[in-house]
Amino acid sequence: MRADARKNRDHVLAVAGAAVAEHGVDVSLRDIARRADVGLATLLRHFPTREALLEALLHTSFEELTAKADALETSASPEDALVSWLRDCVGWTTEYRGVTVLMAAAIEDTESALHASCVTLRAAGARLLTRAQAVDAARGDIDGTDLFALIAALAWLGDQPSLASRAGHLFDVVAGAILTGAAAGSAVDGGATEGSP
Template sequence: MARAISMSTSTAQGPDRPMRADARRNYDRLLGEARTAFAEHGTDASLEDVARRAGVGIGTLYRHFPNRHALMNAVFQEALSALLERSRELAGAEQPCRALVEWLGAIVTHAGEYRGLAQALMSASRDETSALAQCHTPLREAGARLLSRAQESGSVRADVSIDDLLQLTNAIALAAEQTPDDPALADRLLLLTLQGLKGREEPPRG
Protein backbone atom coordinates (compact mmCIF):
# COMPACT_ATOMS: atom_id res chain seq x y z
CA MET A 1 0.00 0.00 0.00
CA ALA A 2 2.66 2.49 -0.93
CA ARG A 3 1.66 3.86 -4.31
CA ALA A 4 0.87 7.22 -2.72
CA ILE A 5 4.46 7.59 -1.53
CA SER A 6 6.65 9.94 -3.53
CA MET A 7 9.12 8.28 -5.85
CA SER A 8 11.79 10.56 -4.40
CA THR A 9 11.35 9.18 -0.88
CA SER A 10 14.56 7.62 0.39
CA THR A 11 13.05 6.56 3.71
CA ALA A 12 9.54 6.23 5.09
CA GLN A 13 10.02 9.51 6.92
CA GLY A 14 9.69 11.84 3.96
CA PRO A 15 11.34 13.15 0.78
CA ASP A 16 15.10 13.43 0.86
CA ARG A 17 16.81 12.76 -2.45
CA PRO A 18 16.01 10.57 -5.45
CA MET A 19 16.76 6.88 -4.95
CA ARG A 20 19.24 4.96 -7.03
CA ALA A 21 17.63 2.24 -9.11
CA ASP A 22 18.92 -0.54 -6.87
CA ALA A 23 17.69 1.25 -3.75
CA ARG A 24 14.26 1.72 -5.32
CA ARG A 25 14.11 -2.00 -6.15
CA ASN A 26 15.01 -2.87 -2.57
CA TYR A 27 12.42 -0.42 -1.24
CA ASP A 28 9.67 -1.87 -3.45
CA ARG A 29 10.58 -5.48 -2.60
CA LEU A 30 10.61 -4.71 1.12
CA LEU A 31 7.24 -3.01 0.89
CA GLY A 32 5.72 -5.88 -1.06
CA GLU A 33 7.02 -8.47 1.38
CA ALA A 34 5.84 -6.37 4.34
CA ARG A 35 2.31 -6.25 2.91
CA THR A 36 2.30 -10.01 2.57
CA ALA A 37 3.80 -10.63 6.01
CA PHE A 38 1.45 -8.20 7.76
CA ALA A 39 -1.57 -9.72 6.01
CA GLU A 40 -0.51 -13.26 6.92
CA HIS A 41 0.93 -12.75 10.40
CA GLY A 42 -0.22 -9.33 11.58
CA THR A 43 1.76 -6.14 12.07
CA ASP A 44 4.05 -7.79 14.62
CA ALA A 45 5.46 -10.05 11.89
CA SER A 46 9.21 -10.55 12.03
CA LEU A 47 11.07 -7.75 10.26
CA GLU A 48 14.03 -10.08 9.83
CA ASP A 49 11.77 -12.42 7.83
CA VAL A 50 10.52 -9.49 5.75
CA ALA A 51 14.10 -8.53 4.90
CA ARG A 52 15.06 -12.14 4.16
CA ARG A 53 12.09 -12.67 1.85
CA ALA A 54 12.95 -9.43 0.06
CA GLY A 55 16.48 -10.70 -0.48
CA VAL A 56 18.20 -7.99 1.55
CA GLY A 57 19.79 -7.66 4.98
CA ILE A 58 18.01 -6.25 8.01
CA GLY A 59 20.28 -3.21 7.84
CA THR A 60 18.87 -2.37 4.39
CA LEU A 61 15.34 -2.59 5.78
CA TYR A 62 16.19 -0.18 8.58
CA ARG A 63 17.84 2.26 6.18
CA HIS A 64 14.53 2.57 4.35
CA PHE A 65 12.23 2.15 7.37
CA PRO A 66 13.90 3.19 10.65
CA ASN A 67 11.35 1.32 12.78
CA ARG A 68 8.26 -0.87 12.56
CA HIS A 69 5.84 2.06 12.60
CA ALA A 70 7.64 3.64 9.65
CA LEU A 71 7.17 0.44 7.67
CA MET A 72 3.51 0.20 8.74
CA ASN A 73 2.99 3.81 7.68
CA ALA A 74 4.30 3.03 4.22
CA VAL A 75 2.17 -0.12 3.93
CA PHE A 76 -0.96 1.78 4.97
CA GLN A 77 -0.53 4.64 2.47
CA GLU A 78 -2.72 3.17 -0.28
CA ALA A 79 -5.57 2.50 2.14
CA LEU A 80 -5.09 6.00 3.54
CA SER A 81 -5.48 7.48 0.06
CA ALA A 82 -8.67 5.48 -0.45
CA LEU A 83 -10.08 6.67 2.88
CA LEU A 84 -9.28 10.29 2.13
CA GLU A 85 -10.87 10.00 -1.30
CA ARG A 86 -13.98 8.44 0.24
CA SER A 87 -14.22 11.32 2.72
CA ARG A 88 -14.25 13.74 -0.20
CA GLU A 89 -16.98 11.74 -1.94
CA LEU A 90 -19.12 11.80 1.21
CA ALA A 91 -18.57 15.49 1.88
CA GLY A 92 -21.75 16.49 0.04
CA ALA A 93 -23.98 13.61 1.17
CA GLU A 94 -27.59 14.50 1.93
CA GLN A 95 -27.44 12.76 5.32
CA PRO A 96 -24.23 13.92 7.00
CA CYS A 97 -24.52 11.66 10.05
CA ARG A 98 -24.87 8.52 7.96
CA ALA A 99 -22.02 9.73 5.74
CA LEU A 100 -19.78 10.11 8.78
CA VAL A 101 -20.61 6.64 10.10
CA GLU A 102 -20.15 5.10 6.64
CA TRP A 103 -16.66 6.63 6.53
CA LEU A 104 -15.87 5.34 10.01
CA GLY A 105 -16.98 1.90 8.82
CA ALA A 106 -14.50 2.14 5.95
CA ILE A 107 -11.73 2.74 8.51
CA VAL A 108 -12.82 -0.41 10.36
CA THR A 109 -12.69 -2.38 7.11
CA HIS A 110 -9.20 -1.17 6.17
CA ALA A 111 -7.83 -1.62 9.69
CA GLY A 112 -9.10 -5.19 9.62
CA GLU A 113 -6.82 -6.05 6.71
CA TYR A 114 -3.82 -6.26 9.04
CA ARG A 115 -4.03 -7.76 12.51
CA GLY A 116 -2.57 -5.30 15.00
CA LEU A 117 -3.08 -2.19 12.86
CA ALA A 118 -6.08 -0.95 14.86
CA GLN A 119 -4.09 -1.15 18.10
CA ALA A 120 -1.13 0.62 16.49
CA LEU A 121 -3.35 3.42 15.17
CA MET A 122 -4.84 3.88 18.64
CA SER A 123 -1.34 4.25 20.05
CA ALA A 124 -0.26 6.62 17.27
CA SER A 125 -3.12 8.96 18.08
CA ARG A 126 -1.47 9.58 21.46
CA ASP A 127 2.10 9.87 20.16
CA GLU A 128 2.78 12.59 17.62
CA THR A 129 6.38 11.38 17.23
CA SER A 130 5.24 8.00 15.87
CA ALA A 131 5.67 7.49 12.13
CA LEU A 132 2.08 6.27 12.10
CA ALA A 133 0.99 9.76 13.08
CA GLN A 134 1.52 10.53 9.38
CA CYS A 135 -1.55 8.35 8.80
CA HIS A 136 -3.52 9.51 11.84
CA THR A 137 -3.22 13.24 11.14
CA PRO A 138 -4.83 13.31 7.65
CA LEU A 139 -7.49 10.84 8.83
CA ARG A 140 -8.27 13.14 11.74
CA GLU A 141 -8.53 16.17 9.46
CA ALA A 142 -10.81 14.35 6.98
CA GLY A 143 -13.01 13.03 9.76
CA ALA A 144 -13.21 16.44 11.41
CA ARG A 145 -14.64 17.92 8.22
CA LEU A 146 -17.33 15.22 8.00
CA LEU A 147 -18.12 15.59 11.69
CA SER A 148 -18.34 19.38 11.49
CA ARG A 149 -20.82 19.18 8.61
CA ALA A 150 -22.95 16.67 10.51
CA GLN A 151 -22.92 18.86 13.61
CA GLU A 152 -23.83 21.94 11.61
CA SER A 153 -26.85 20.04 10.21
CA GLY A 154 -27.95 19.23 13.76
CA SER A 155 -27.84 15.48 13.09
CA VAL A 156 -24.84 14.89 15.39
CA ARG A 157 -24.51 16.11 18.94
CA ALA A 158 -22.30 19.16 19.43
CA ASP A 159 -20.26 17.52 22.21
CA VAL A 160 -18.83 14.79 19.97
CA SER A 161 -15.11 15.11 19.10
CA ILE A 162 -13.29 13.57 16.16
CA ASP A 163 -10.56 12.26 18.47
CA ASP A 164 -13.10 10.30 20.49
CA LEU A 165 -14.74 9.00 17.32
CA LEU A 166 -11.47 7.75 15.86
CA GLN A 167 -10.52 6.06 19.12
CA LEU A 168 -13.96 4.44 19.21
CA THR A 169 -13.60 3.35 15.58
CA ASN A 170 -10.22 1.76 16.19
CA ALA A 171 -11.64 0.06 19.29
CA ILE A 172 -14.43 -1.39 17.15
CA ALA A 173 -11.84 -2.63 14.63
CA LEU A 174 -9.84 -4.18 17.45
CA ALA A 175 -12.94 -5.86 18.91
CA ALA A 176 -13.83 -7.26 15.47
CA GLU A 177 -10.25 -8.49 15.02
CA GLN A 178 -10.40 -10.34 18.32
CA THR A 179 -13.83 -11.84 17.62
CA PRO A 180 -13.42 -13.45 14.18
CA ASP A 181 -16.33 -15.84 14.77
CA ASP A 182 -18.77 -12.89 14.85
CA PRO A 183 -18.42 -11.16 11.46
CA ALA A 184 -21.43 -8.92 12.12
CA LEU A 185 -19.95 -7.44 15.30
CA ALA A 186 -18.44 -4.35 13.67
CA ASP A 187 -21.72 -3.46 11.94
CA ARG A 188 -23.65 -3.79 15.20
CA LEU A 189 -21.19 -1.60 17.05
CA LEU A 190 -21.26 0.99 14.28
CA LEU A 191 -25.06 1.05 14.49
CA LEU A 192 -24.79 1.73 18.20
CA THR A 193 -22.31 4.49 17.36
CA LEU A 194 -24.80 6.07 14.97
CA GLN A 195 -27.53 5.96 17.58
CA GLY A 196 -25.27 7.55 20.18
CA LEU A 197 -24.14 10.32 17.83
CA LYS A 198 -27.57 11.53 16.84
CA GLY A 199 -28.78 14.98 17.57
CA ARG A 200 -31.97 15.11 15.52
CA GLU A 201 -33.18 13.99 12.07
CA GLU A 202 -31.75 10.94 10.28
CA PRO A 203 -33.31 7.70 11.55
CA PRO A 204 -30.89 4.85 12.40
CA ARG A 205 -29.87 2.51 9.62
CA GLY A 206 -32.09 -0.49 9.30
Protein backbone atom coordinates in the same frame (compact mmCIF):
# COMPACT_ATOMS: atom_id res chain seq x y z
CA MET B 1 16.11 6.90 -5.65
CA ARG B 2 17.64 4.57 -8.23
CA ALA B 3 15.28 2.31 -10.16
CA ASP B 4 16.71 -0.88 -8.63
CA ALA B 5 16.50 0.55 -5.11
CA ARG B 6 12.88 1.59 -5.71
CA LYS B 7 12.10 -1.89 -7.05
CA ASN B 8 13.61 -3.48 -3.93
CA ARG B 9 11.70 -1.07 -1.67
CA ASP B 10 8.41 -1.79 -3.45
CA HIS B 11 9.06 -5.54 -3.20
CA VAL B 12 9.74 -5.28 0.54
CA LEU B 13 6.52 -3.25 0.99
CA ALA B 14 4.47 -5.83 -0.91
CA VAL B 15 5.87 -8.65 1.22
CA ALA B 16 5.41 -6.61 4.39
CA GLY B 17 1.79 -5.92 3.49
CA ALA B 18 1.07 -9.63 3.16
CA ALA B 19 2.94 -10.43 6.38
CA VAL B 20 1.17 -7.73 8.41
CA ALA B 21 -2.22 -8.78 7.02
CA GLU B 22 -1.49 -12.37 8.03
CA HIS B 23 0.24 -11.88 11.40
CA GLY B 24 -0.60 -8.33 12.50
CA VAL B 25 1.62 -5.31 13.06
CA ASP B 26 3.89 -7.15 15.50
CA VAL B 27 5.25 -9.44 12.80
CA SER B 28 9.01 -9.73 13.08
CA LEU B 29 11.05 -7.43 10.84
CA ARG B 30 13.50 -10.30 10.49
CA ASP B 31 10.63 -12.48 9.19
CA ILE B 32 9.64 -9.80 6.68
CA ALA B 33 13.24 -9.56 5.48
CA ARG B 34 13.45 -13.35 5.14
CA ARG B 35 10.17 -13.49 3.20
CA ALA B 36 11.36 -10.67 0.94
CA ASP B 37 14.67 -12.52 0.41
CA VAL B 38 16.70 -9.54 1.59
CA GLY B 39 18.98 -9.09 4.55
CA LEU B 40 17.70 -7.39 7.68
CA ALA B 41 20.23 -4.61 7.12
CA THR B 42 18.73 -3.97 3.68
CA LEU B 43 15.23 -3.75 5.13
CA LEU B 44 16.44 -1.39 7.87
CA ARG B 45 18.24 0.78 5.32
CA HIS B 46 14.88 1.44 3.64
CA PHE B 47 12.80 1.44 6.83
CA PRO B 48 14.84 2.15 9.97
CA THR B 49 11.95 1.44 12.35
CA ARG B 50 8.79 -0.67 12.40
CA GLU B 51 6.73 2.53 12.35
CA ALA B 52 8.61 3.81 9.30
CA LEU B 53 7.79 0.56 7.51
CA LEU B 54 4.14 0.74 8.55
CA GLU B 55 3.85 4.40 7.57
CA ALA B 56 5.17 3.59 4.10
CA LEU B 57 2.87 0.57 3.90
CA LEU B 58 -0.23 2.46 5.06
CA HIS B 59 0.43 5.88 3.51
CA THR B 60 -1.65 5.28 0.39
CA SER B 61 -4.58 4.04 2.46
CA PHE B 62 -4.39 7.09 4.73
CA GLU B 63 -4.45 9.34 1.67
CA GLU B 64 -7.36 7.45 0.11
CA LEU B 65 -9.45 7.65 3.29
CA THR B 66 -8.71 11.37 3.61
CA ALA B 67 -9.64 11.95 -0.04
CA LYS B 68 -12.83 9.93 0.47
CA ALA B 69 -13.81 12.21 3.36
CA ASP B 70 -13.21 15.25 1.15
CA ALA B 71 -15.36 13.80 -1.63
CA LEU B 72 -18.16 12.78 0.73
CA GLU B 73 -18.39 16.32 2.10
CA THR B 74 -19.83 17.45 -1.22
CA SER B 75 -21.49 14.31 -2.56
CA ALA B 76 -23.56 12.87 0.29
CA SER B 77 -25.86 13.97 3.07
CA PRO B 78 -24.00 14.71 6.32
CA GLU B 79 -25.22 11.53 8.02
CA ASP B 80 -24.58 9.28 5.00
CA ALA B 81 -21.12 10.78 4.53
CA LEU B 82 -20.19 10.19 8.17
CA VAL B 83 -21.42 6.59 8.28
CA SER B 84 -19.93 5.70 4.89
CA TRP B 85 -16.52 7.06 5.88
CA LEU B 86 -16.68 5.44 9.30
CA ARG B 87 -17.52 2.08 7.68
CA ASP B 88 -14.59 2.40 5.25
CA CYS B 89 -12.17 3.29 8.07
CA VAL B 90 -13.23 0.36 10.21
CA GLY B 91 -13.07 -1.98 7.23
CA TRP B 92 -9.57 -0.80 6.38
CA THR B 93 -8.22 -1.07 9.92
CA THR B 94 -9.33 -4.69 10.17
CA GLU B 95 -7.09 -5.56 7.23
CA TYR B 96 -4.03 -5.02 9.44
CA ARG B 97 -4.53 -6.57 12.87
CA GLY B 98 -3.24 -4.33 15.63
CA VAL B 99 -2.80 -1.20 13.54
CA THR B 100 -5.31 0.77 15.61
CA VAL B 101 -3.16 0.37 18.73
CA LEU B 102 -0.25 1.96 16.88
CA MET B 103 -2.48 4.67 15.41
CA ALA B 104 -3.88 5.60 18.83
CA ALA B 105 -0.35 5.88 20.24
CA ALA B 106 0.89 7.82 17.19
CA ILE B 107 -1.76 10.52 17.64
CA GLU B 108 -0.07 11.55 20.91
CA ASP B 109 3.54 10.94 19.80
CA THR B 110 4.78 13.73 17.54
CA GLU B 111 7.98 11.74 16.95
CA SER B 112 6.09 8.77 15.50
CA ALA B 113 6.40 8.15 11.78
CA LEU B 114 2.62 7.60 11.79
CA HIS B 115 1.77 10.83 13.64
CA ALA B 116 1.12 13.17 10.70
CA SER B 117 -0.97 10.64 8.77
CA CYS B 118 -3.05 9.76 11.83
CA VAL B 119 -3.66 13.41 12.71
CA THR B 120 -4.75 14.11 9.12
CA LEU B 121 -7.08 11.11 9.14
CA ARG B 122 -8.60 12.13 12.48
CA ALA B 123 -9.15 15.68 11.16
CA ALA B 124 -10.93 14.31 8.08
CA GLY B 125 -13.34 12.36 10.27
CA ALA B 126 -13.81 15.34 12.58
CA ARG B 127 -14.87 17.49 9.60
CA LEU B 128 -17.53 14.95 8.63
CA LEU B 129 -18.71 14.72 12.22
CA THR B 130 -18.89 18.53 12.59
CA ARG B 131 -20.85 18.76 9.34
CA ALA B 132 -23.40 16.23 10.63
CA GLN B 133 -23.56 17.98 14.00
CA ALA B 134 -24.24 21.31 12.27
CA VAL B 135 -27.54 19.96 10.92
CA ASP B 136 -28.39 18.07 14.13
CA ALA B 137 -27.82 14.72 12.42
CA ALA B 138 -25.13 13.65 14.93
CA ARG B 139 -24.94 13.99 18.67
CA GLY B 140 -23.06 17.06 19.83
CA ASP B 141 -21.20 15.57 22.78
CA ILE B 142 -18.51 13.76 20.79
CA ASP B 143 -15.57 15.06 18.79
CA GLY B 144 -12.98 13.80 16.32
CA THR B 145 -10.93 12.16 19.06
CA ASP B 146 -13.99 10.22 20.20
CA LEU B 147 -14.71 9.18 16.62
CA PHE B 148 -11.11 7.99 16.21
CA ALA B 149 -11.46 5.96 19.42
CA LEU B 150 -14.70 4.39 18.17
CA ILE B 151 -12.97 3.34 14.95
CA ALA B 152 -10.28 1.66 17.06
CA ALA B 153 -12.89 -0.08 19.23
CA LEU B 154 -14.85 -1.35 16.24
CA ALA B 155 -11.66 -2.53 14.53
CA TRP B 156 -10.68 -4.39 17.71
CA LEU B 157 -13.99 -6.26 17.57
CA GLY B 158 -13.23 -7.34 14.04
CA ASP B 159 -9.83 -8.64 15.21
CA GLN B 160 -11.41 -10.98 17.76
CA PRO B 161 -12.33 -14.35 16.21
CA SER B 162 -15.07 -14.95 18.76
CA LEU B 163 -16.67 -11.54 18.08
CA ALA B 164 -15.98 -11.04 14.37
CA SER B 165 -19.38 -12.40 13.38
CA ARG B 166 -21.00 -9.62 15.44
CA ALA B 167 -18.85 -6.79 14.03
CA GLY B 168 -21.34 -5.65 11.38
CA HIS B 169 -24.24 -5.59 13.82
CA LEU B 170 -22.21 -3.72 16.43
CA PHE B 171 -21.04 -1.22 13.81
CA ASP B 172 -24.71 -0.43 13.12
CA VAL B 173 -25.38 -0.06 16.86
CA VAL B 174 -22.49 2.37 17.30
CA ALA B 175 -23.31 4.33 14.13
CA GLY B 176 -26.92 4.56 15.26
CA ALA B 177 -25.76 5.91 18.62
CA ILE B 178 -23.62 8.60 16.95
CA LEU B 179 -26.46 9.81 14.74
CA THR B 180 -29.64 11.43 16.04
CA GLY B 181 -33.33 11.09 15.25
CA ALA B 182 -34.36 10.04 11.75
CA ALA B 183 -30.74 10.29 10.58
CA ALA B 184 -29.84 7.29 12.73
CA GLY B 185 -32.18 4.90 10.94
CA SER B 186 -31.76 6.18 7.41
CA ALA B 187 -27.96 6.24 7.30
CA VAL B 188 -27.42 2.91 9.04
CA ASP B 189 -30.13 0.87 7.26
CA GLY B 190 -28.85 -1.11 4.33
CA GLY B 191 -25.21 -0.74 5.34
CA ALA B 192 -23.06 -3.68 6.29
CA THR B 193 -24.33 -7.18 6.64
CA GLU B 194 -23.67 -8.91 9.92
CA GLY B 195 -20.04 -9.84 10.33
CA SER B 196 -18.62 -7.13 8.08
CA PRO B 197 -18.03 -3.51 9.06
